[in-house]
Amino acid sequence: MRSSRPYKSPNAALLWSLVLPGFGQLYNKDYFMGITLLGLEFLINLKSNLNLVLVNSFKGDILAAHQPVNYSWALFYPSVYGFAMWQAFNTARANNHKLTGNEVEKRTYLTGFFIGLVIGMDFGLFWHDCRYIKMLPFLDYPVFNGIVLGVLLGLVGHFIEKKHYRKSA
Template structure:
């Protein structure tokens, strides 16, 4: 067991997990969870050819970006990515509450946002190859699988966060 716990910035933990799923857990000293997430990230990333699709996206080659990626594996990546960021943030907040002597709250933070991000990224990967984009040349950049997933993920995550806050506020007001 750990002898001493140090303050952990929830946002630093979250950003480390944005860099690579599992790094935020290492920052929080959750080595088992971090190792598992890094292992899953590498397995899914290698089998989906996600990095090759990103490379083709940055090179501007839509055709290659579509054909190099294996969507059967790529659809797992948003779940691993979203969970790693969410878990790192909430683990750091729980650690800091213990340090401050506060009771550990059984509430999680930004759950709606990360559920929305995962769903939006999955839908973006799934629906990226749409004839809709051929009618609007200004939006042609969304025809890339990863960019469409990121944009749709951020949009649904923001919407889910707003909905979560409305429900949470209503339930808190009705309890008082």
């Protein structure tokens, strides 16, 4: 029989939240936050028609990918998604510090990356129809443009965060 381990892998928590917001919190046994984030994910996904946009984007049907999007709801999704991954990762790190008897760090990790990710995903979702982006047909889809801009701005945010902590340390 397998014994339960109190140690929680921050990378596993982050990856579980990457799969679906709230799963990383459930992995960390933060049930209230996990169920709340799952509920928000389902509500925003349902109201924004995100699944239809994803299916049509992967099928390559650009017109069908643009039509069902409800941007009033879709712009909330990157925030929930980014927060879920950031919170799961940092909660697992804090849990592991408590287990070793150390004081919990006040510093959080990957904050710059996730702030950049959320801003980039929102910009990508909002600006996917921009005439400059139409030069790259792959980025004319709301989902793909959001992912590309999200990762790029996430890397910029991570670089800025590393520079800031290097100066203050």
